[in-house]
Amino acid sequence: MKPGGPLAGRTIVVTRPRAQCGPLAEAIESAGGRALIFPLLEISPAEDGAPLQAAADRLGEYSVAVFISPNAVDHALPVLLAKRSWPVDLLPAAVGQGTVKALAEKGVQGCIAPTERFDSEALLALPELAPARVAGKRVAIFRGDGGRELLADTLHERGAQVDCITCYRRSGPSAGARELLAAWREGRLDALTVSSSEGLRYLVDLLDAEGRDYLRRTPIFVPHARIAENAKNLDLHNITLTEGADAGLMAGLVAYNWPA
Structure with a gap:
């Protein structure tokens, strides 16, 4: 001080x-x-690690990977990159700038994210997630347990195939x-x-x-x-x-x- x-x-x-x-x-x-x-x-790993491992095994099939928070980066990325590098054609996305920074610190560059409001609505407003850009594409959302479903529901309505992967859990x-x-x-x-x-x-x-x-x-x-x-x-x-x-x-x- x-x-x-x-x-x-x-x-x-x-x-x-x-x-x-x-x-x-x-x-x-x-x-x-x-x-x-x-x-x-308090943040801890997800009780079931199988969905995250499954996402890692098919990481190259995704077009967009959304990380909800720095905690999602910390818990998901080591598993995702344990056996391979980040796919060149996989677009990383984040809700906030802290998550962008967390990804960059682990070598994942080119992340899209809102620059003013930091929420699902602002992320969905980005042109890269417009209906014409995500229709028919596979999107992964790495997140904690619970939380809002707006992002997943909206991307699904826009024609994307959405996989929500719980990679950490929150408790009081x-x-x-x-x-x-x-x-x-x-x-x-x-x-x-x-x-x-x-x-x-x-x-x-x-x-x-x-x-x-x-x-x-x-x-x-x-x-x-x-x-x-x-x-x-x-x-x-x-x-x-x-x-x-x-x-x-x-x-x-x-x-x-x-x-x-």
């Missing part, structure tokens, strides 16, 4: 999965704040909320950053009545309108909607009118 800076004296909770929380935590610390790491989603935090409650009681928890509606639901379920009261009074920064809407449905209204990804969350944190 650096002295001074726009977030000096502020403790910000980072709730991304542990493997993805580092960059945002470092940015908060560089701005003078303190990052309290509290992942709301195994530890209790004692660390958060202690920080709230001591008056040293200023805000939370939340990048998952599912994670936010886990948090609300994890907290007791005292914790939920603290949560309602604490600023929550979210990078997508859908998360903000889900937060309101959970009776949380101290919500700041930011631009996407870590950069958007940081811009929102820095611009916030913090109380003296």
